[in-house]
Amino acid sequence: MSKNPEFVKFDKVDKSYDGKVLVVKDLQLDIAEGEFITMLGPSGSGKTTCLMMLAGFETPTHGEILLDGNIISNIPPHKRGIGMVFQNYALFPHMTVYENLAFPLRVRKVEKDEIDKKVDKALSMVSLNGFETRMPAQLSGGQQQRVAVARALVFDPAVVLMDEPLGALDKNLRESMQYEIKHIHESIGVTVVYVTHDQSEALTMSNRIAVFNDGKVQQLSDPAELYEKPVNSFVAEFIGENNTFNGVVVDISKDKCKVKLANSEILANPISVKSKGEKTTVSLRPERALINPSDKMDNMFTGKIEEVIYHGDHTRVRLNLLGSSEFILKVPNSTSNLELKVSQDINIGWNSTDARALDPK
Amino acid sequence: MSSETKQILTTDGIPLEVSLKKAEKKNKIKAFFLVAPLLFFLFLTYVFPIGEMFTRSIDDKMVTNMLPKTFKAMEKWDGKELPPEEVFAGFYLDFKLLVENQTQGKLGQRLNKEKNGFNSITKKLLRQIKRNKIDESISIKEQIMKVHKNWRNVEYWQAIKRTAPPYTFAKYLKGMDMYFAPDGSIAQVDEDRRIHRILWLRTLEIALFVTIFCFLMGYPIAHLLATLPMKYSNLLMICVLLPFWTSLLVRTASWMILLQQQGVVNDFFVMIGLVSDDSRPEMMYNKVGTYVAMTQILLPFMVLPLYSVMKTISPSLMRAGKSLGGTPFVAFWKVYFPLTIPGIGAGCLLVFILAIGYYITPALVGGASGTLISNQIAYHMKTTLDWSFASAMGLMLLSGVLVIYWIYNKLVGVDNIKLG
Numbered sequence: 196m197s198k199n200p201e202f203v204k205f206d207k208v209d210k211s212y213d214g215k216v217l218v219v220k221d222l223q224l225d226i227a228e229g230e231f232i233t234m235l236g237p238s239g240s241g242k243t244t245c246l247m248m249l250a251g252f253e254t255p256t257h258g259e260i261l262l263d264g265n266i267i268s269n270i271p272p273h274k275r276g277i278g279m280v281f282q283n284y285a286l287f288p289h290m291t292v293y294e295n296l297a298f299p300l301r302v303r304k305v306e307k308d309e310i311d312k313k314v315d316k317a318l319s320m321v322s323l324n325g326f327e328t329r330m331p332a333q334l335s336g337g338q339q340q341r342v343a344v345a346r347a348l349v350f351d352p353a354v355v356l357m358d359e360p361l362g363a364l365d366k367n368l369r370e371s372m373q374y375e376i377k378h379i380h381e382s383i384g385v386t387v388v389y390v391t392h393d394q395s396e397a398l399t400m401s402n403r404i405a406v407f408n409d410g411k412v413q414q415l416s417d418p419a420e421l422y423e424k425p426v427n428s429f430v431a432e433f434i435g436e437n438n439t440f441n442g443v444v445v446d447i448s449k450d451k452c453k454v455k456l457a458n459s460e461i462l463a464n465p466i467s468v469k470s471k472g473e474k475t476t477v478s479l480r481p482e483r484a485l486i487n488p489s490d491k492m493d494n495m496f497t498g499k500i501e502e503v504i505y506h507g508d509h510t511r512v513r514l515n516l517l518g519s520s521e522f523i524l525k526v527p528n529s530t531s532n533l534e535l536k537v538s539q540d541i542n543i544g545w546n547s548t549d550a551r552a553l554d555p556k
Numbered sequence: 557m558s559s560e561t562k563q564i565l566t567t568d569g570i571p572l573e574v575s576l577k578k579a580e581k582k583n584k585i586k587a588f589f590l591v592a593p594l595l596f597f598l599f600l601t602y603v604f605p606i607g608e609m610f611t612r613s614i615d616d617k618m619v620t621n622m623l624p625k626t627f628k629a630m631e632k633w634d635g636k637e638l639p640p641e642e643v644f645a646g647f648y649l650d651f652k653l654l655v656e657n658q659t660q661g662k663l664g665q666r667l668n669k670e671k672n673g674f675n676s677i678t679k680k681l682l683r684q685i686k687r688n689k690i691d692e693s694i695s696i697k698e699q700i701m702k703v704h705k706n707w708r709n710v711e712y713w714q715a716i717k718r719t720a721p722p723y724t725f726a727k728y729l730k731g732m733d734m735y736f737a738p739d740g741s742i743a744q745v746d747e748d749r750r751i752h753r754i755l756w757l758r759t760l761e762i763a764l765f766v767t768i769f770c771f772l773m774g775y776p777i778a779h780l781l782a783t784l785p786m787k788y789s790n791l792l793m794i795c796v797l798l799p800f801w802t803s804l805l806v807r808t809a810s811w812m813i814l815l816q817q818q819g820v821v822n823d824f825f826v827m828i829g830l831v832s833d834d835s836r837p838e839m840m841y842n843k844v845g846t847y848v849a850m851t852q853i854l855l856p857f858m859v860l861p862l863y864s865v866m867k868t869i870s871p872s873l874m875r876a877g878k879s880l881g882g883t884p885f886v887a888f889w890k891v892y893f894p895l896t897i898p899g900i901g902a903g904c905l906l907v908f909i910l911a912i913g914y915y916i917t918p919a920l921v922g923g924a925s926g927t928l929i930s931n932q933i934a935y936h937m938k939t940t941l942d943w944s945f946a947s948a949m950g951l952m953l954l955s956g957v958l959v960i961y962w963i964y965n966k967l968v969g970v971d972n973i974k975l976g
Contacts, residue, residue, distance in 0.1 A: 250879055272878040273887070285876035289894045298890070299880035350881065 202228035208258035220410040233389045233397040236407030278347030278355040286331040293327035299350040317349040431478040440477040462547035474555035481525040483549040492544035613947035619719040623650040644697035671715035727948035759928040763911035769851040774858035782866035811849040815840040841923025858903040865899030
């Protein structure tokens with residue numbers, strides 16, 4: 196089966212609610228068939244609006260949305276055949292679990308036997324067999340969540356939208372549900388568009404992640420690339436932890452540039468800087484800086500420990516380095532761990548390829 | 557739990573249940589004292605008056621107290637033929653006492669209601685007694701029978717006997733256009749005099765239609781209120797509540813201004829050519845006026861419970877219904893509407909019960925064909941001063957409401973009522 200790489204297509208979509216502010220700006224996004232794509236961003240970044248436009252509850256102010264090659268902007272929500280999992284599950288409180296799941300089938304006039312079969316299959320997919328006669332209020336949050344997922348899938352929709360479906364669950368349940376949803380996606384191969392503001396959720400579950408900010412997609416790539424190679428300071432800041440240095444480019448070559456900070460200079464990897472004199476923010480992941488590196492690294496500095504915080508599997512060390520006291524180090528806890536003490540001076544080193552010179556903040 | 561379950565003890569060895577009761581006792585007493593004023597108030601203003609109404613409605617002690625000797629003697633009388641000498645003698649002694657106290661007139665009036673003609677024959681007897689024409693040493697029966705031929709008629713004595721019990725349900729029968737026939741059975745009044753039944757039915761009909769109109773108009777308003785953004789919904793809420801804050805009398809009077817034949821609505825109809833100037837329709841002093849005014853006045857009672865229920869329904873439910881493939885109508889009918897049933901129940905019950913006992917509006921705009929049972933009750937309270945009849949009808953109305961409440965509970969369940 197050949198997969199359509201443009202199964203869902205946002206084509207130059209703009210959205211404004213009040214005619215003054217654009218919530219979504221010139222959105223261009225292709226979603227492949229069977230893909231699990233996550234729209235990630237802070238609240239108010241336009242990600243939910245995109246989802247609502249796809250579901251048909253909002254109309255684009257400009258541009259078109261295409262589903263499998265057909266323009267769907269003028270198709271009402273109930274004819275789009277898109278399944279949706281809502282933030283608060285939106286289970287029908289006056290119907291049993293069975294009736295909730297049968298609803299999309301009944302409105303499609305499916306035969307009774309067929310309904311029973313499909314409901315049964317959907318419930319076993321979320322391992323909730325035997326809960327048919329329960330009312331939603333009698334279920335725990337996690338069970339309600341699973342019913343909502345099963346209901347969105349029971350009528351075999353081409354696309355399933357999930358709007359922060361795990362937001363109301365506690366941490367452990369959220370993590371196990373992440374895997375469960377991911378496995379369901381893998382086993383039935385449906386296209387999933389997932390909205391969240393939780394970056395770890397996005398990294399765990401998705402094939403690709405679209406980071407939204409200010410109504411625009413800042414970066415669209417797979418989780419590893421997003422984390423390792425953020426294209427701008429917003430993404431670097433939003434995804435994972437990040438040490439930053441603000442400075443000015445004083446020298447630049449193809450794969451290296453020299454950035455002048457307040458009273459020192461560092462080497463970095465030029466990503467969004469082109470020429471000398473440009474302002475830049477250099478981003479470095481905390482785990483890429485090493486203490487007393489054995490190999491020679493092209494950035495070597497000495498810092499003073501300001502704070503040591505024990506985190507179980509790792510220790511976070513805050514340093515005063517290069518004029519900033521916010522430099523964070525992550526040191527894995529192992530048997531041969533170093534004795535780190537406050538106000539001790541230590542040597543730090545990192546490779547210039549890991550220090551990405553991005554647009555200035 | 558099985559009896560084998562071991563009783564749980566506290567560390568002091570006191571059973572846990574006892575200990576718990578002891579611990580909560582103080583709070584319970586406190587709570588009771590907090591509600592005590594209200595309980596007392598409710599008793600004083602609700603339970604007691606209703607009890608008083610009930611006794612008043614069945615009270616028939618007047619004759620019982622006036623003719624004690626007569627009724628004592630009547631106990632042995634079979635009531636088929638003229639009573640024996642003792643009854644006549646007892647009646648004579650009772651009546652003489654009444655004459656001395658000058659209260660025999662009331663007896664005549666009361667008995668006259670039971671059987672026509674009593675007024676005149678008691679007056680005749682009074683005259684004989686005043687002239688000392690009755691000789692107590694010979695048969696009193698013979699002498700009384702000579703006073704008037706009706707004293708020889710057994711039906712009159714039967715009528716007296718019927719008033720013997722201190723209680724009667726005659727007023728309740730009268731409220732349903734029925735009465736006790738001379739032989740003690742229940743009979744219907746003549747067809748052209750059955751006014752109360754018409755009023756009962758009309759009251760039910762008007763209450764039912766007002767409820768339906770209120771529902772039809774209130775549901776969309778409540779929905780709009782619950783879904784509009786805050787700044788508009790507040791404004792609309794004020795529009796709904798504004799009439800609520802206006803005096804009932806003022807509102808009814810304004811309807812009179814609007815609905816009268818030379819009123820605003822009729823002027824408007826003439827202006828747009830809907831009716832000609834000389835055939836303006838009657839919209840007041842009939843059912844139309846009652847319907848219009850009552851619906852407007854009772855509308856908030858429908859809107860508010862509906863609104864409070866709709867407010868709690870998450871808009872994502874309708875969206876879910878649509879995204880799952882339901883047309884907007886299906887999503888509304890299968891998802892939204894069932895969830896509003898508690899509000900519909902509360903609103904309808906509230907409006908219906910208020911409408912069934914409505915008084916001032918039908919009195920002012922109802923005219924002859926638009927008055928309700930409560931207007932009849934008021935009429936007997938104020939004009940005929942037949943308070944026991946008014947009480948009886950009031951209680952019938954109250955029990956009617958209770959029956960409706962019971963039926964509603966059976967059909968929908970009171971647990972499903974939601975006022976907010």
